[in-house]
Amino acid sequence: MAIINFIYWSNVQGVGLGGTRIPPLPDITVGVTSPYIHIDLEAGLTYYYVIAAYDTETAQYSVASNEGSGMPLAPPNTTGQIVW
Numbered sequence: 001m002a003i004i005n006f007i008y009w010s011n012v013q014g015v016g017l018g019g020t021r022i023p024p025l026p027d028i029t030v031g032v033t034s035p036y037i038h039i040d041l042e043a044g045l046t047y048y049y050v051i052a053a054y055d056t057e058t059a060q061y062s063v064a065s066n067e068g069s070g071m072p073l074a075p076p077n078t079t080g081q082i083v084w
Contacts, residue, residue, distance in 0.1 A: 002056040007032050007049055008064065015048040017064050041072045 008019035022032055041047060050064040 004054045004056060005032055006052055006054060007036060007038075008052065009038065009047055009049045011045055011047055013046075013048050013067070013069070015050055015067060017050070017052055017061065019048070019050070043072050046071045 007022040008015055008017055009022065010019040022036070022038075038047070046069050048067055048069045050067050052064045053062040054060070055062075
């Protein structure tokens with residue numbers, strides 16, 4: 001059994017498994033590792049995240065984690081990043 005972790009994110013609260021997946025579909029063979037650095041984010045905007053596991057043997061997803069959020073702080077006219 002292989003378990004792969006995915007991050008789902010959105011700039012709208014309540015992201016769940018309907019957010020943008022990291023890594024994006026259709027890649028189901030490689031998950032994210034820790035720490036994951038989310039780049040090219042807009043400073044001052046709140047981003048919401050959940051994590052879910054995928055079992056490659058059963059092709060089933062776990063229930064999403066509790067939602068976490070973060071807001072990159074950067075000088076104006078630059079991009080920020082959030083490290084998970």
